Amino acid sequence: MVLLIALLILALSFMAQLAFGAVMLNPLQVLRDGLREIFTATTGIARYRLERALAGVVVGASLALSGYLIQTTTRNPLGDPYLLGISSGALFAVVLTFALPASAITLFVVRPFAALIGGIIAYLLTLLIASKAGMTPTSIVLSGVAVGTFFYSASLFPQYFILRDIHKVFAWSMGSLVVVNLNKPIAIALVLTACTIYSCVSRNVLNALSISDDFVRDLGRDPSRERVILTAMAAVLASFCVAYFGVIGFVGLASPHFARRLLGSGDARYIIPLSLVFGASMLSLTDVVAKIVFYPIEVPVNVIVSLVGAPTLAAIMVGMRRHARG
Amino acid sequence: MLGVENLSVAYGKVNVIKGVSFELRPSLVALIGPNGSGKTTLLKAIAGMVPYSGEVLIDGINLRRIRVDRRTEYVTYVPPTISALPDMTIGDLLLSDSSADVALLERYVRIFGVERLLFRRIWEVSSGELERALLARGLARRSKVLLVDEPLSYTDVRYQLVVMRCLRRLANEGRVVVVASNQLNPLLNYVDRVLALKDGKLFINAPLKTGVDEDKLSELYGVKMKVITIDNIVDVVPVEEARG
Ligand SMILES: Nc1ncnc2c1ncn2[C@@H]1O[C@H](COP(=O)(O)OP(=O)(O)OP(=O)(O)O)[C@@H](O)[C@H]1O
Numbered sequence: 400m401v402l403l404i405a406l407l408i409l410a411l412s413f414m415a416q417l418a419f420g421a422v423m424l425n426p427l428q429v430l431r432d433g434l435r436e437i438f439t440a441t442t443g444i445a446r447y448r449l450e451r452a453l454a455g456v457v458v459g460a461s462l463a464l465s466g467y468l469i470q471t472t473t474r475n476p477l478g479d480p481y482l483l484g485i486s487s488g489a490l491f492a493v494v495l496t497f498a499l500p501a502s503a504i505t506l507f508v509v510r511p512f513a514a515l516i517g518g519i520i521a522y523l524l525t526l527l528i529a530s531k532a533g534m535t536p537t538s539i540v541l542s543g544v545a546v547g548t549f550f551y552s553a554s555l556f557p558q559y560f561i562l563r564d565i566h567k568v569f570a571w572s573m574g575s576l577v578v579v580n581l582n583k584p585i586a587i588a589l590v591l592t593a594c595t596i597y598s599c600v601s602r603n604v605l606n607a608l609s610i611s612d613d614f615v616r617d618l619g620r621d622p623s624r625e626r627v628i629l630t631a632m633a634a635v636l637a638s639f640c641v642a643y644f645g646v647i648g649f650v651g652l653a654s655p656h657f658a659r660r661l662l663g664s665g666d667a668r669y670i671i672p673l674s675l676v677f678g679a680s681m682l683s684l685t686d687v688v689a690k691i692v693f694y695p696i697e698v699p700v701n702v703i704v705s706l707v708g709a710p711t712l713a714a715i716m717v718g719m720r721r722h723a724r725g
Numbered sequence: 726m727l728g729v730e731n732l733s734v735a736y737g738k739v740n741v742i743k744g745v746s747f748e749l750r751p752s753l754v755a756l757i758g759p760n761g762s763g764k765t766t767l768l769k770a771i772a773g774m775v776p777y778s779g780e781v782l783i784d785g786i787n788l789r790r791i792r793v794d795r796r797t798e799y800v801t802y803v804p805p806t807i808s809a810l811p812d813m814t815i816g817d818l819l820l821s822d823s824s825a826d827v828a829l830l831e832r833y834v835r836i837f838g839v840e841r842l843l844f845r846r847i848w849e850v851s852s853g854e855l856e857r858a859l860l861a862r863g864l865a866r867r868s869k870v871l872l873v874d875e876p877l878s879y880t881d882v883r884y885q886l887v888v889m890r891c892l893r894r895l896a897n898e899g900r901v902v903v904v905a906s907n908q909l910n911p912l913l914n915y916v917d918r919v920l921a922l923k924d925g926k927l928f929i930n931a932p933l934k935t936g937v938d939e940d941k942l943s944e945l946y947g948v949k950m951k952v953i954t955i956d957n958i959v960d961v962v963p964v965e966e967a968r969g
């Protein structure tokens with residue numbers, strides 16, 4: 400039931416994504432034209448809108464799943480995809496690419512690839528340190544914070560010396576769904592599909608992990624091993640998102656909490672689909688807001704998502720609390 | 726049948742279980758011993774939850790050869806409590822277990838009086854209530870060997886009896902049921918056999934009749950113990966030396 404309503408919200412926000420922009424358009428028209436443009440390999444505003452809308456959906460859903468996986472494996476309600484140092488690793492790598500000549504290749508190929516690799520390297524480093532400390536939830540969180548802080552500071556040095564490009568670095572780190580082509584959402588969608596399937600198959604393990612390591616052992620699984628696999632998926636998802644669309648915060652943190660609060664349950668079976676849908680709607684809706692609040696100037700979606708999302712999360716937490724007391 | 730052969734467990738360099746061997750037919754068995762003697766560790770080792778040396782055999786099959794996804798058919802460890810308190814309801818906790826038989830789960834939920842707790846968060850129930858929920862979850866699996874850790878610690882007198890009666894029935898139905906606890910009453914009034922651990926070694930392994938021995942129990946706990954019987958109910962109580 401809740402899932403149905405959530406899907407409806409997602410459909411509406413998707414339509415809004417198509418409708419709003421520099422000019423108001425009929426969303427169904429945009430959908431039809433966009434699909435035609437994609438299949439006839441022509442470009443136009445409809446195609447651009449459609450691609451951006453799709454990006455919002457897959458990125459939102461990916462961040463949500465990633466956040467859910469991190470929160471569960473680290474048993475930390477503050478868990479988000481960037482808790483593993485991924486965003487800082489990617490940022491560092493991106494800053495390094497500013498040393499390269501500013502060509503289209505640098506911009507569209509090297510930079511996302513660098514961000515992807517940077518994110519994954521940061522994750523591996525986090526994992527390496529955590530494994531030396533027993534691969535417990537706490538050790539993962541702490542080493543993630545250490546690696547993240549290190550790369551963030553390391554990225555400040557080159558930024559300081561290439562001051563002329565600092566606004567570009569800044570703009571990149573703000574995250575945005577613009578500059579899209581269909582390859583990016585498709586690549587993310589593939590990774591997302593694989594990770595979602597694996598998560599759903601492992602829902603018993605995820606449930607057990609959220610309770611205690613003993614419950615995982617009780618299923619005959621090794622909690623450390625499961626933690627490595629599941630955080631790796633979260634890291635890959637988040638790294639792809641960061642690489643293509645910059646750092647988009649909050650969605651990963653908040654979506655699983657929205658799902659948990661509204662369901663009043665923490666069972667992976669329901670949380671996974673609902674978080675995915677919430678993440679997708681949240682990012683889509685806020686991207687619409689980002690397009691229209693300061694029209695015709697577009698605000699980075701990352702700013703809006705936190706600005707709108709944070710109070711919403713707070714309101715829901717408070718509201719549910721009162722509701723629970725009756 | 727549960728066979729344990731020369732089982733040892735070490736945490737780091739510290740040996741906690743030091744070469745324990747025994748064999749149990751389907752029955753209800755008390756596992757007693759002072760704090761830190763290794764009861765929990767022994768049960769977890771038998772459930773394959775901590776690395777061990779030696780062998781564990783269930784119905785003649787080596788635990789190491791049982792596929793992990795089928796292990797719950799053979800053995801279940803029921804923890805006394807949960808250390809982390811996740812954002813889950815008691816209902817989630819019960820249903821998080823795909824190897825449970827749902828009809829049976831419903832039955833145990835009723836027996837342990839957990840129905841009205843299903844929509845509460847794990848941290849919104851009392852220790853005894855959580856313990857009862859964990860018991861319902863564990864017993865709802867049809868494992869051949871059931872290892873129950875401290876089911877009498879938080880439960881009140883009435884539920885202590887409910888727990889022991891349930892475990893008694895499971896043992897009668899052909900399961901090997903081991904209960905780690907030091908609540909000698911009601912424990913000793915239901916079991917067939919007594920195992921005692923002292924410093925990681927098997928100190929008592931005897932049928933009830935000979936297992937409940939004042940001298941042995943006094944040595945086990947390091948205090949003078951006396952066996953008393955009222956209306957056929959056995960209790961073992963510490964008797965303090967008269968203070969001067
Ligand atoms: N994870 C661990 N790492 C290191 N040592 C441990 C660990 N768990 C238990 N120990 C130690 O192993 C010994 C046996 O512990 P265990 O929990 O098996 O005792 P127990 O008999 O169940 O005690 P209690 O009656 O308090 O439940 C104790 O000395 C304990 O301090």
Ligand SMILES: [Mg+2]
Nearest residue numbers: 764765766874
């Ligand atoms: Mg114990």
